Amino acid sequence: MKSCRTIFRSLRDALKSVVRNFSLSLASVTCITITLVIIASAILISDNVKNFTREIERDVTVVAFLDSEADETVRENFELSIKKNTNIETFTFKSKEEVKEDMIKENETFSKVISSWDKDSNPLMDTYTIKVHDVDKIADTASQIKSIAGVNSVQYGEGLVEKLVGVFDAVEKITFIAAGALIVVTIFLIINTIKLTIFSRKREIGIMRLVGASNGRIKLPFVIEGIILGMIGSIVPILAVIFGYSTLYDYFGGVLFSPVIKLVKPMPSVVNTSLIILVIGMLVGMIGSARAVRKYVKV
Amino acid sequence: MFVLEKDIERKKEIINMKNVYKTYPNGVGALFDLNLSVYLGEFVFIIGGSGSGKSTLIKMLYREERPTRGEIILGGVNVGKLRNSKVYKLRRLIGVVFQDYKLLPKLTVYENVAFALDVTGVDSKTIRKKVIDVLDKVGLKHKAKEYPDTLSGGEQQRVAIARAVVNHPKILICDEPTGNLDPKISMEIMEILDKINKEYKTTILMVTHDIDIVKKMKKRVIVLKEGRMIKDYKEGKFVDEKL
Numbered sequence: 088m089k090s091c092r093t094i095f096r097s098l099r100d101a102l103k104s105v106v107r108n109f110s111l112s113l114a115s116v117t118c119i120t121i122t123l124v125i126i127a128s129a130i131l132i133s134d135n136v137k138n139f140t141r142e143i144e145r146d147v148t149v150v151a152f153l154d155s156e157a158d159e160t161v162r163e164n165f166e167l168s169i170k171k172n173t174n175i176e177t178f179t180f181k182s183k184e185e186v187k188e189d190m191i192k193e194n195e196t197f198s199k200v201i202s203s204w205d206k207d208s209n210p211l212m213d214t215y216t217i218k219v220h221d222v223d224k225i226a227d228t229a230s231q232i233k234s235i236a237g238v239n240s241v242q243y244g245e246g247l248v249e250k251l252v253g254v255f256d257a258v259e260k261i262t263f264i265a266a267g268a269l270i271v272v273t274i275f276l277i278i279n280t281i282k283l284t285i286f287s288r289k290r291e292i293g294i295m296r297l298v299g300a301s302n303g304r305i306k307l308p309f310v311i312e313g314i315i316l317g318m319i320g321s322i323v324p325i326l327a328v329i330f331g332y333s334t335l336y337d338y339f340g341g342v343l344f345s346p347v348i349k350l351v352k353p354m355p356s357v358v359n360t361s362l363i364i365l366v367i368g369m370l371v372g373m374i375g376s377a378r379a380v381r382k383y384v385k386v
Numbered sequence: 387m388f389v390l391e392k393d394i395e396r397k398k399e400i401i402n403m404k405n406v407y408k409t410y411p412n413g414v415g416a417l418f419d420l421n422l423s424v425y426l427g428e429f430v431f432i433i434g435g436s437g438s439g440k441s442t443l444i445k446m447l448y449r450e451e452r453p454t455r456g457e458i459i460l461g462g463v464n465v466g467k468l469r470n471s472k473v474y475k476l477r478r479l480i481g482v483v484f485q486d487y488k489l490l491p492k493l494t495v496y497e498n499v500a501f502a503l504d505v506t507g508v509d510s511k512t513i514r515k516k517v518i519d520v521l522d523k524v525g526l527k528h529k530a531k532e533y534p535d536t537l538s539g540g541e542q543q544r545v546a547i548a549r550a551v552v553n554h555p556k557i558l559i560c561d562e563p564t565g566n567l568d569p570k571i572s573m574e575i576m577e578i579l580d581k582i583n584k585e586y587k588t589t590i591l592m593v594t595h596d597i598d599i600v601k602k603m604k605k606r607v608i609v610l611k612e613g614r615m616i617k618d619y620k621e622g623k624f625v626d627e628k629l
Contacts, residue, residue, distance in 0.1 A: 089507045096504060294488055297448070298549070299478035300505035302471055 093304050101311035105319075108284055112316060115280040119320025119371065122273040123364050127324045129262035130360045131332055131351075135343075136255045138351045144222040149243040151232050152212040155183075161237035162213070168235045169217065174228045176218040183211040212239060270371055277316065277375025278382075281309050285383045292384060306380045313376025314369050321368030325361040332357050400426045400556060400589050401447065406456035408442050408613075416442040417613045420456070426556070429583045429590045431600045434610035435629040440593045443610070444559050447591070448480050449473045461556055478506060481550030481558045481588075485565035487542045489534040489549075495521070496530040499549045506553065520548045523585075524578055540571035544578060551582055558582065560592040564599060572599060600624060 105112045153161065162180070169175050181189075187209055191198045204210070219228050225243055233241040285292070295305050333353040341350050401424035408417040417439045424430055434440050445451040446458055449465050458465040461479045468476055489498050496517055503513045521527045524544040534542055543563055550558055560579065564572035576599055583590050594600060600607055607624040609617040617627070 088509075092507050092509065096507075290488070291490060294490065294501065295505050296474070297477060297482050297488075298502035298505060298553075299474045299476075299480075301474045301507075304505055304507070 093301075093307065097304065097307035097311050100308035101315055104284055104288070104308065104312050105315055108287065111280050111283055112319075115277055115316045116320045118273055118276045119317055119368055120323045122269040122371070123321050123324035123368055124327055125269055126266045126367060127328045127360055127364050129266045130363060131328070131356070132262050133259045134351050134356055134360070136259050139348055140255045142349060147219070147222050147225065147243065149217040149219065149225065149229050149232060149241060151215040151217060151235075151241050152239045153214070154237050154239045155210075155212055157213055157237045165215065165235050165237055169215070169232060172228065172231060174219050174221055174224050176220050178215050178217040181214045181216065183209050183213050186211045186214060270367070273371050274375040274378070277313055277372055278379040280316070281313055281376040281379035282383050284312065285309060285379065306384055309380045309384065310373060310376045313372035313374075313379075315372070316376075317368035317370070317372025318365065320372070321365045324364050324368075328360050328364065329357050332360075398426050399423050400461055401591075402457075402459040404457045404459075406446070406453045406458060408439070408446065408451065409454045415613055417446075417453075420613075420615055422608065422615065422618075424589060424591065426589055427583070427587045429580070429603070429605040430592070431603070431605055431607045431624075432591060432593045432610060433595070433597070433600060433607060433627060433629060437612070438610040438629075439613040440610055441561065442613075444561055444591060444593055447557070447559055448482055449476055478553065479556045481553075481555040483543070483546050483550045483558065483560045483563045485562040487534070487539075487546040489542060489545055491534055494531050494533055495526060495537070495545050498534065498545055499552050502549050502552050508553070516552050517548075520552045523551075523581070524548045538571075539567050540574055543567065543575055547575070547578060547582070551586065551588060554586055555588065557589045557591065560590065560594075562593055562595065564594065564596055569598065572596065573602070576603060595629065597627065597629070601626065 151165075153165070157165075166178070166180075169178055184206070187201055187204060190211075191201050194201075217228075217232065219225055229241045229243050232238060292305060336350055336353050339350060341352070342348060343350055401422065403420050403422040406417055406420040406422075407415075409415045420439075420443070432440050432443060442451060446453055446465065447460060449468055453466045456466075460476065463476055463479075465476065490501065493501060499517045499520060500513050503516060508516075518527065518530075521530055524547055526541060526544055526548065529537065529541065534545065537545065543566075547558075547563070558579070563579070564575050567575065579590055579592070580603070582588050601624065604622045604624070606621050607617075607619040607627075608615060609619075609627055
């Protein structure tokens with residue numbers, strides 16, 4: 088009961104202090120807002136980059152072309168070998184006849200020429216289309232497949248996939264490093280705000296100590312004040328995430344520049360991002376104020 | 387460990403200072419080999435000139451300062467060995483009144499007194515009852531809703547006293563409470579302190595320069611000079627002293 092009272096009264100004091108030191112509170116809230124808007128953007132960019140990478144990765148396959156003289160035994164050996172490879176998710180076989188049929192369907196101009204190929208004159212090769220688990224290891228997997236007996240050549244869009252994945256990784260890392268740096272700056276700003284609040288309430292703290300207020304009772308209102316500042320600071324970023332991203336999504340029709348780059352759907356992404364923003368705001372406020380209290384409130 | 391109130395009553399001796407020395411970090415010695423016993427319900431004046439160690443003595447009692455050497459037992463607590471995180475428990479046994487009142491200007495008289503109970507976790511109903519009682523005791527019930535800056539110096543000091551005794555501390559430490567007041571008002575304050583001493587059985591230690599007050603009150607008087615206790619007059623024995 089007593090601890091409930093302490094928490095309730097600390098909350099009351101913290102709210103009073105936020106209002107009483109309005110200009111200081113406003114400065115902190117503004118900083119938190121700016122930081123959280125950038126962090127929210129970073130999270131949404133990262134989500135979209137991840138989504139885009141996933142989409143691309145889903146479409147990336149390794150195609151293995153078998154030697155033209157490859158027979159049933161070669162294929163069985165090949166299948167046994169790739170089943171042992173842990174990075175291979177699925178594989179499908181297409182005989183050169185099936186490949187021929189596909190090509191006839193795809194290209195009307197050459198369909199007549201291709202149709203004239205009989206079983207012996209068909210220059211195409213039997214193929215295996217292979218999906219991998221981890222695209223980062225695709226080059227290794229491709230070279231392992233190429234070394235299997237009976238494999239003529241292997242294709243997987245060499246270079247392009249690695250470059251795209253690399254660029255996306257870099258974008259994601261940079262956004263998070265920037266967000267991290269901003270969090271640190273904001274924590275310092277909160278420390279400063281709470282420090283000024285502590286100084287402005289020095290007399291009150293002195294009397295609290297004198298009349299026997301516990302250390303927790305003296306410190307708690309400041310920590311709660313930091314959390315409240317963090318929560319207030321997260322209001323605008325949350326609204327920006329919910330309404331801004333949804334508007335942007337509708338405006339671009341769910342894709343960015345080309346249908347290849349699909350945007351992440353607003354729901355549930357905006358809710359998750361909003362929750363993350365709220366938690367980060369509260370944590371930043373709490374860490375900042377706790378540090379200020381530890382440093383400047385002498386009990 | 388903190389002793390129960392009953393234990394304090396039984397022991398009677400509420401403050402015991404044994405061979406207490408205090409030297410500040412800058413090397414200045416403030417107190418030397420101080421031995422003092424104060425009993426429950428006593429009213430004790432501590433007098434002495436500037437630099438005699440009066441303020442240091444009372445600061446050590448409420449653990450604003452630690453003794454450099456020696457032992458201070460207050461209400462069964464070894465004050466010098468008390469950890470910082472536990473000091474608040476000691477301070478709930480003590481009320482402190484200062485010359486400059488130390489009131490919060492943005493709070494009303496009622497709120498200033500209630501503040502002491504509010505921050506120690508007392509429930510609202512008890513706060514209301516205790517604050518009204520103590521304001522009545524110091525004669526300021528009718529000014530409960532006023533702010534400190536609308537009150538006279540004497541009234542402000544009465545608010546400070548009310549705040550210091552609202553939780554019925556065992557000891558009330560007064561650091562020159564009449565220092566800013568004229569003789570008439572000073573005597574009014576002394577009457578209130580005397581009433582608290584008698585009715586609440588609160589032990590009072592009062593530091594003062596005002597020899598007239600000391601003479602009139604006829605209480606136990608301790609005289610400090612250059613950090614040493616030079617005289618300890620029993621109740622009613624004090625005649626005069628040149629500070």
